[in-house]
Amino acid sequence: MSAEPTILAPVAAEPPASRRRLFGRLLTNPSVAIGGFVLIVMAVIGLLAPVLGTLDPTAINPSTRNRVPGFERTIRADDGSNSTFKHRMGTDSLGRDVFSRVVYGARISLVIAMTVALASVAIGLVIGLVAGYVRWLDGPIMRVMDGLMAIPGILLAIAVVSLFRAGLAAVVVAIIVPEIPRVVRLVRSVVLSVREEPYVEAAIMAGTRVPLLMARHILPNTVAPLIVQGTFIAASAILVEAILSFLGIGIPPETPSWGNIMAEGRNLFRVFPHNILYPGVFLGLTVLAVNMLGDGLRDTLDPKMAGR
Amino acid sequence: MLGYILRRLISAIPVLVIVAVLVFLMLRFTPGDPAAVIAGDNATSEQIALIRNRLGLDQPILTQFTIWAGNLLTGNLGESFFFKKTIVELISSRIEPTLSLAFATMLIAICVAIPLGVLAAYKHGSWIDRVVMGFSVLGFSVPVFVIGYLMIYLFAITLGWFPVQGYQPLSQGFAGYAQRLVLPALTLSVIYIALIARMTRASVLEVLNEDYIRTARAKGQVERKILFRHALKNAAVPIVTVVGIGIALLIGGVVVTESVFAIPGLGRLTVDAVLARDYPTIQAVILLFSGVYVGINLLIDLAYSLFDPRIRY
Numbered sequence: 001m002s003a004e005p006t007i008l009a010p011v012a013a014e015p016p017a018s019r020r021r022l023f024g025r026l027l028t029n030p031s032v033a034i035g036g037f038v039l040i041v042m043a044v045i046g047l048l049a050p051v052l053g054t055l056d057p058t059a060i061n062p063s064t065r066n067r068v069p070g071f072e073r074t075i076r077a078d079d080g081s082n083s084t085f086k087h088r089m090g091t092d093s094l095g096r097d098v099f100s101r102v103v104y105g106a107r108i109s110l111v112i113a114m115t116v117a118l119a120s121v122a123i124g125l126v127i128g129l130v131a132g133y134v135r136w137l138d139g140p141i142m143r144v145m146d147g148l149m150a151i152p153g154i155l156l157a158i159a160v161v162s163l164f165r166a167g168l169a170a171v172v173v174a175i176i177v178p179e180i181p182r183v184v185r186l187v188r189s190v191v192l193s194v195r196e197e198p199y200v201e202a203a204i205m206a207g208t209r210v211p212l213l214m215a216r217h218i219l220p221n222t223v224a225p226l227i228v229q230g231t232f233i234a235a236s237a238i239l240v241e242a243i244l245s246f247l248g249i250g251i252p253p254e255t256p257s258w259g260n261i262m263a264e265g266r267n268l269f270r271v272f273p274h275n276i277l278y279p280g281v282f283l284g285l286t287v288l289a290v291n292m293l294g295d296g297l298r299d300t301l302d303p304k305m306a307g308r
Numbered sequence: 309m310l311g312y313i314l315r316r317l318i319s320a321i322p323v324l325v326i327v328a329v330l331v332f333l334m335l336r337f338t339p340g341d342p343a344a345v346i347a348g349d350n351a352t353s354e355q356i357a358l359i360r361n362r363l364g365l366d367q368p369i370l371t372q373f374t375i376w377a378g379n380l381l382t383g384n385l386g387e388s389f390f391f392k393k394t395i396v397e398l399i400s401s402r403i404e405p406t407l408s409l410a411f412a413t414m415l416i417a418i419c420v421a422i423p424l425g426v427l428a429a430y431k432h433g434s435w436i437d438r439v440v441m442g443f444s445v446l447g448f449s450v451p452v453f454v455i456g457y458l459m460i461y462l463f464a465i466t467l468g469w470f471p472v473q474g475y476q477p478l479s480q481g482f483a484g485y486a487q488r489l490v491l492p493a494l495t496l497s498v499i500y501i502a503l504i505a506r507m508t509r510a511s512v513l514e515v516l517n518e519d520y521i522r523t524a525r526a527k528g529q530v531e532r533k534i535l536f537r538h539a540l541k542n543a544a545v546p547i548v549t550v551v552g553i554g555i556a557l558l559i560g561g562v563v564v565t566e567s568v569f570a571i572p573g574l575g576r577l578t579v580d581a582v583l584a585r586d587y588p589t590i591q592a593v594i595l596l597f598s599g600v601y602v603g604i605n606l607l608i609d610l611a612y613s614l615f616d617p618r619i620r621y
Binding site: 143144146147148150151152153154155156158159160161162163235239242243246247248249262269270273276280283284287288291292295 | 322323324326327329330331334445446448449450451452453454457458460461465472555556557559560563564567578579582583585587590593594597598601602
């Protein structure tokens with residue numbers, strides 16, 4: 001074991017200078033900069049939702065149903081004084097303020113995006129490492145993954161949702177399941193190519209134990225592709241949540257998610273298109289930002305793919 | 309070649325078997341008693357027992373699977389709880405709208421996306437390229453149903469060119485059929501155009517640097533012919549592959565688009581079945597869609613040698 005660090009040290013750590021250069025390259029990539037900026041704005045909107053002039057996003061008000069954007073409602077306080085509240089994006093068919101729901105919706109979408117991306121990358125990473133490293137498990141694991149990938153993603157998500165009672169957790173699980181096989185394939189292919197590398201063979205010869213071998217030599221090679229993959233998973237998670245909620249099989253309808261606002265606005269779309277347009281714009285902008293971030297990350301981390 | 313086709317066909321079987329096992333196990337993974345879930349909240353214990361018996365849930369799991377798989381192989385997909393019909397009847401009554409929508413979408417997507425992608429690659433780095441790429445990223449980022457409602461708002465409500473929703477079978481006249489198909493197919497084609505245009509651009513871009521393109525230019529070949537005859541043909545394999553992979557997107561999109569445009573197809577059936585927790589129907593639809601997806605990708609694999617004679621089996 002004592003010889004090990006001298007063999008491994010040069011390959012294990014990247015020199016800090018190149019890391020700083022990588023970070024600089026990331027920030028000067030326009031896709032990363034624009035996508036990142038929009039995402040930060042969305043995150044701030046979500047975090048500051050209570051102080052952005054919003055009402056309770058679930059508060060029902062039968063007297064002001066289906067109002068157009070800009071409608072002003074007079075609120076009478078307990079002491080008899082009047083104040084007006086402007087419904088910037090109008091109200092829905094239960095009198096809820098659409099602006100408040102859209103702003104709070106940023107929270108739901110971003111939380112789902114991050115949870116799904118982290119969870120599917122983590123689960124896929126573990127399964128992929130096992131499939132790539134434990135030879136006899138490779139076949140069975142990959143056949144199951146092939147089977148899962150043969151079921152179109154949204155359909156698989158719909159099927160998983162149908163198994164549970166409607167709720168946020170069911171939706172998150174339903175979005176994670178179809179993403180896992182893609183991560184597993186990616187990780188497995190990295191493991192298979194890396195373990196043929198001379199420095200990994202050298203480490204094996206030197207008697208490095210499997211956990212250390214994984215942590216030092218194999219995992220670092222999966223980081224860049226997984227960051228890129230994770231970003232695209234986050235984008236698709238936001239879309240799939242919206243689609244499931246829109247179809248009426250997503251998270252409970254009173255929860256202010258962009259998909260739910262649009263699902264609610266479906267019936268009266270001809271008269272009040274704003275219930276679909278506003279959340280649609282926010283959702284499209286967010287997913288666009290995540291996709292741009294992903295494209296930029298891929299171009300920077302994998303220069304071979306630049307400009308494709 | 310024949311040997312290869314056979315080998316490929318046989319290799320698709322394990323995947324389909326695994327899909328069938330996964331779909332079968334799905335119902336057994338339901339937390340709690342699936343019979344109770346199907347029966348609903350107000351069911352008596354006798355009703356639950358009846359459903360359990362009809363589903364064969366009182367038998368050992370291996371027996372259940374054998375019976376189910378045996379039925380599947382003889383084309384007996386079972387009976388829908390909710391629609392009170394056999395699933396074969398149900399699916400065949402819903403297949404026309406879905407097939408029409410899928411074909412129309414493919415047609416629009418391929419006719420629009422491939423020229424766009426070739427153009428973007430040819431004018432690499434120009435504003436045309438940026439517009440095509442920008443559209444492509446945007447197409448991936450807006451949910452299908454938002455595009456659908458925008459189309460309805462613009463072309464049906466504001467301009468009045470097309471009916472808002474609905475479907476008319478082909479047997480009732482082509483004009484009405486086509487008129488009602490335009491908006492849904494346009495809607496669904498957006499994401500597909502984005503996907504294919506992007507891949508066409510990348511693939512043609514790579515080919516344009518090859519020596520034979522320079523040779524073609526040197527001998528004075530017209531640019532249009534260079535692009536569509538020399539470049540596109542050699543760039544075809546990845547493009548055809550992505551068309552196949554995109555079938556998954558198309559199937560997902562069908563489910564949503566049919567809901568937006570009130571089209572009584574298989575996608576709408578899937579959603580209705582999930583809302584009613586009609587498990588036999590859900591299983592059948594998933595199996596059907598997955599089978600189609602695997603089958604199309606198999607055909608595409610086999611078609612490679614048509615596009616690239618260097619590929620020999």
